[in-house]
Amino acid sequence: GAGVSQTPSNKVTEKGKYVELRCDPISGHTALYWYRQSLGQGPEFLIYFQGTGAADDSGLPNDRFFAVRPEGSVSTLKIQRTERGDSAVYLCASSLSGGPYTEAFFGQGTRLTVV
């Protein structure tokens, strides 16, 4: 497809379990972002990749959260020992170059529910 693809669209997991969320960016986009959006809030920045490297991971809330982008395309957000407070919509976005004036294209998100 032409847009940013995120899978799964919905994920229900038990507290304490490990989850992986996948993002397939627009082909050719070097910049990739992960955001998290809680109900009634705006998206909060988690991590930004330029190519394969995490250029800014200052938004990751703690060391249970980790993200990779090994080949500079698909990215996986990994959450260990999930907690109920991790429940949110996780949004991925990509942009052509990642500069401050480039438009970011968002996927439809993965709704994570921790029970």
Add this chain to the structure above:
Amino acid sequence: SQQGEEDPQALSIQEGENATMNCSYKTSINNLQWYRQNSGRGLVHLILIRSNEREKHSGRLRVTLDTSKKSSSLLITASRAADTASYFCATASSGYALNFGKGTSLLVTP
């Protein structure tokens, strides 16, 4: 932490009326962007205004930016039912991360 704050939190108007949403932010910025979100899922980019610009138009959208007041406004003219959505402002500062506000929920009734 969220940098922008939209005002009002919710807005209800009738088709054909204009809708105005405001955004205030705290620190200096490179640019400010407005996004639309339907049903709490994917965001759609509407318009980007650079810090050295004061006004920008795109179709029925008009955005203004006042860096001295650290504020922006989004005007949607001749609104339609399909404009019903949440609208977010997002600022970009020294890094590449976007800082979003909490959004304005717009309801346009036929």
